[in-house]
Amino acid sequence: MLRFDDKVAIVTGAGRNLGREYALLLASRGAKVVVNDLGVPISDSEDVGSSSVSDPAADVVAEIVAAGGEAVANRDSVAAPEGGEAIVQTALDAWGRVDIVVNNAGQVRMGAFADFPEAHVDTLLATQLRGHLNVSRPAWRAMTKTGGGRFVNVSSGSAWGLAGGAVYGMVKMGVIGLTRSMAAEGRLERFCIRRPGSSATWRRAPTRSSSSAPRRTSRATASRSATSTARRTRARCRPATTRSS
Numbered sequence: 001m002l003r004f005d006d007k008v009a010i011v012t013g014a015g016r017n018l019g020r021e022y023a024l025l026l027a028s029r030g031a032k033v034v035v036n037d038l039g040v041p042i043s044d045s046e047d048v049g050s051s052s053v054s055d056p057a058a059d060v061v062a063e064i065v066a067a068g069g070e071a072v073a074n075r076d077s078v079a080a081p082e083g084g085e086a087i088v089q090t091a092l093d094a095w096g097r098v099d100i101v102v103n104n105a106g107q108v109r110m111g112a113f114a115d116f117p118e119a120h121v122d123t124l125l126a127t128q129l130r131g132h133l134n135v136s137r138p139a140w141r142a143m144t145k146t147g148g149g150r151f152v153n154v155s156s157g158s159a160w161g162l163a164g165g166a167v168y169g170m171v172k173m174g175v176i177g178l179t180r181s182m183a184a185e186g187r188l189e190r191f192c193i194r195r196p197g198s199s200a201t202w203r204r205a206p207t208r209s210s211s212s213a214p215r216r217t218s219r220a221t222a223s224r225s226a227t228s229t230a231r232r233t234r235a236r237c238r239p240a241t242t243r244s245s
């Protein structure tokens with residue numbers, strides 16, 4: 001069985017839906033998990049959702065602990081650099097390291113291209129694109145001190161075109177570009193960076209150096225997706241034995 005014993009994982013937007021399943025799966029396989037979630041209502045189009053959510057991060061932590069795992073909650077926003085720093089610092093304070101980052105958090109805004117509000121553009125850029133940057137950069141720096149790590153950046157099929165989702169597709173394509181460039185740079189270090197569902201494979205360098213729009217899913221569907229993502233990531237990020245590619 002695929003295991004993550006003694007590894008420390010950060011999952012952003014982990015209070016509900018796929019993020020929750022990523023966190024539960026990693027914890028069930030031995031990882032210590034930082035469960036990050038602001039607890040804001042979920043909305044596919046407006047600034048506020050139809051119902052409030054009090055503290056989903058705490059709820060997921062309670063599930064993990066009840067099952068015998070280790071987890072801590074974090075409620076900082078990925079939209080600001082200081083929020084990303086605080087999320088990573090939560091892992092360092094609790095366990096002294098970071099090994100895995102799943103960049104899942106991000107708010108969704110849909111609307112006609114010509115009339116799309118500037119405030120929604122800012123929200124998408126801040127949470128869906130800069131959010132990945134804000135968490136990944138401090139995590140990358142922490143990982144270099146402990147021999148490397150893994151990043152999973154969650155994008156969307158909307159990157160390839162979706163009516164009513166032009167700006168959302170734009171930022172999700174940005175996530176793909178970011179992921180590929182992180183992988184190119186990480187190839188020289190002990191890093192593995194992947195985007196769920198992508199066909200490309202990036203291998204770790206053989207070195208000994210120390211140096212479509214998101215929708216609500218059922219728990220069963222989300223769990224299968226999270227398990228599949230973890231399995232593909234582990235298999236395709238296995239250290240290359242003869243070459244780097």
